[in-house]
Amino acid sequence: MSGHARDLLNNAAWEVTRLRRSRRIWLLTIPLVAGPVGSAAAALYLKVPSVATAQVLGLLISGGLSALIVLDLTALAVGEDLALRTHLLTFALPQRRSAALAGRLLVVTGGALGSYAAGAGLAAWVAGQLVHGVSAAPPVLTPLHLYLGQFGLLVFLGGVVAAAAVVTRSASQALVAGVLAGVLAAGIASSFLLQHQLGPTFPVVLGGVGVVAWGWSLFEYGRLET
Amino acid sequence: MATEALAADHLSKWYGSRPALADVSFRIDRGESVAYLGPNGAGKTTTLKLLSGLTRPTSGFARVLGIDPSGERDRALVGVGTLLETPGVPPFLTGADLLSYCARVRGVPVRERPDAVRRATDGLVAAESLRHPFGSLSTGVARRTLLASVLIGDPEILLLDEPTMGLDPAARSDLRKILRDLVRRGKTILLSTHLLEDVQEVCDRVLFLRDGVLVGDEPVQPTAGPTAGGSVRTVRLRFATPVTPESFASLARPSLRVVWEDPRQVLVFFLGGDPEQAELVAQTVRAGLTLIGVAVPEPDLARRYLEKVGREEAT
Numbered sequence: 001m002s003g004h005a006r007d008l009l010n011n012a013a014w015e016v017t018r019l020r021r022s023r024r025i026w027l028l029t030i031p032l033v034a035g036p037v038g039s040a041a042a043a044l045y046l047k048v049p050s051v052a053t054a055q056v057l058g059l060l061i062s063g064g065l066s067a068l069i070v071l072d073l074t075a076l077a078v079g080e081d082l083a084l085r086t087h088l089l090t091f092a093l094p095q096r097r098s099a100a101l102a103g104r105l106l107v108v109t110g111g112a113l114g115s116y117a118a119g120a121g122l123a124a125w126v127a128g129q130l131v132h133g134v135s136a137a138p139p140v141l142t143p144l145h146l147y148l149g150q151f152g153l154l155v156f157l158g159g160v161v162a163a164a165a166v167v168t169r170s171a172s173q174a175l176v177a178g179v180l181a182g183v184l185a186a187g188i189a190s191s192f193l194l195q196h197q198l199g200p201t202f203p204v205v206l207g208g209v210g211v212v213a214w215g216w217s218l219f220e221y222g223r224l225e226t
Numbered sequence: 227m228a229t230e231a232l233a234a235d236h237l238s239k240w241y242g243s244r245p246a247l248a249d250v251s252f253r254i255d256r257g258e259s260v261a262y263l264g265p266n267g268a269g270k271t272t273t274l275k276l277l278s279g280l281t282r283p284t285s286g287f288a289r290v291l292g293i294d295p296s297g298e299r300d301r302a303l304v305g306v307g308t309l310l311e312t313p314g315v316p317p318f319l320t321g322a323d324l325l326s327y328c329a330r331v332r333g334v335p336v337r338e339r340p341d342a343v344r345r346a347t348d349g350l351v352a353a354e355s356l357r358h359p360f361g362s363l364s365t366g367v368a369r370r371t372l373l374a375s376v377l378i379g380d381p382e383i384l385l386l387d388e389p390t391m392g393l394d395p396a397a398r399s400d401l402r403k404i405l406r407d408l409v410r411r412g413k414t415i416l417l418s419t420h421l422l423e424d425v426q427e428v429c430d431r432v433l434f435l436r437d438g439v440l441v442g443d444e445p446v447q448p449t450a451g452p453t454a455g456g457s458v459r460t461v462r463l464r465f466a467t468p469v470t471p472e473s474f475a476s477l478a479r480p481s482l483r484v485v486w487e488d489p490r491q492v493l494v495f496f497l498g499g500d501p502e503q504a505e506l507v508a509q510t511v512r513a514g515l516t517l518i519g520v521a522v523p524e525p526d527l528a529r530r531y532l533e534k535v536g537r538e539e540a541t
Binding site: 007013018022080085089091096225226 | 307
């Protein structure tokens with residue numbers, strides 16, 4: 001195993017330990033529960049006219065909660081050590097810092113994306129099981145497009161928060177930056193939606209920005225001076 | 227021939243327009259225990275950060291086992307354990323979590339990790355304490371756990387920044403004993419501290435730093451002392467009647483030297499700490515000498531510290 005892969009895996013395991021000890025790991029179960037509950041409420045309580053509408057509601061709930069989770073976990077994974085000065089220990093160990101951070105981000109972002117994928121999928125399935133009405137009017141958003149598009153939003157938020165945490169060396173300030181980025185993304189998406197111009201380009205661009213921000217975070221983290 | 231463990235070669239570090247370290251050069255050989263003394267802001271921590279690759283020099287070079295830590299940080303740090311300032315650990319993590327992580331990163335095989343943890347914590351931290359979250363540990367136990375995390379993997383070089391800070395006197399004494407043991411085991415130690423007692427008990431040599439400039443590099447005990455390596459303690463013994471060299475024949479050993487100040491008073495230099503001092507006093511009494519006083523002389527080191535770096539911060 002190469003040194004980079006070893007450092008990445010060691011720190012992925014370390015992040016799992018941190019999530020387990022802090023009990024933050026339970027946050028990852030929220031989309032799994034809330035998405036299907038949202039779809040069920042839409043079907044049974046709101047009595048929405050179509051499966052697709054119930055699915056959209058479930059997907060929005062899963063996506064929104066997953067966004068909060070990716071913000072929180074990423075901000076803490078990057079910024080908590082820098083704020084507490086735990087990095088004085090971890091930076092002094094013989095390991096590649098960028099690979100170490102990549103391992104930790106892999107767990108928190110991968111965990112949040114996985115949780116969203118499963119929760120949103122479950123929400124769509126529950127809607128299909130509970131709604132039997134057929135409506136001629138389709139929902140504003142196509143469920144499949146929304147499902148895929150929200151991955152772009154989550155990657156964007158993860159990348160922006162990671163970069164903000166490296167710059168500010170603080171989880172709380174990174175979280176604020178992430179919330180502002182989320183509000184900005186939602187505002188732009190709403191604007192496109194009202195103009196009937198919300199296509200696949202927007203989430204792809206968001207995802208691209210997130211990936212670039214991740215890459216920058218890994219690079220800068222490796223060069224941080226204490 | 228002594229081989230180099232650590233070196234600073236015209237090392238300078240500027241933060242903006244303020245120099246933290248100015249043209250500092252020294253060499254520390256393998257097996258040496260060296261104190262780094264100076265007031266706050268003198269550049270001690272900056273030097274340790276430069277040696278451990280946590281910051282890059284503005285000019286000059288640092289070398290760790292012949293490797294430049296600012297260029298090949300990961301390779302240079304393989305044999306180095308560093309404890310800098312007071313790193314915080316998230317309160318929900320346990321000592322066992324931290325030690326396990328350090329062992330994994332240092333490449334200790336899974337099967338050997340329990341043994342590695344036991345060796346690193348032996349005499350430092352009770353196994354029971356390792357199971358508790360950091361948030362529930364006392365300052366002393368947390369500090370000892372951090373030191374144990376540095377010892378994981380048995381690094382050859384230890385860079386320690388105020389390791390006894392925040393400890394009560396008993397814990398400080400225990401920690402000094404552990405550091406002395408590490409010196410006896412051949413570890414190279416660079417100890418940054420304000421506490422002259424730490425220096426006298428642990429170190430062979432002292433570097434004085436003032437305003438980022440190295441102003442002194444000399445042995446901790448410049449007067450007559452044992453020739454063997456290790457930490458040297460000095461006590462002054464006073465007797466009711468004059469004593470002769472023959473009176474001390476039963477105490478003779480290579481690690482002990484006696485210097486007469488007057489016929490009834492001697493300075494004894496010996497290797498070790500409190501237990502060795504207690505044994506020395508007991509042996510003196512058993513030898514039939516009428517001992518009426520035991521004192522630790524006013525440390526010469528304090529005087530030299532004040533001469534080199536000024537009055538502030540002297541401990």
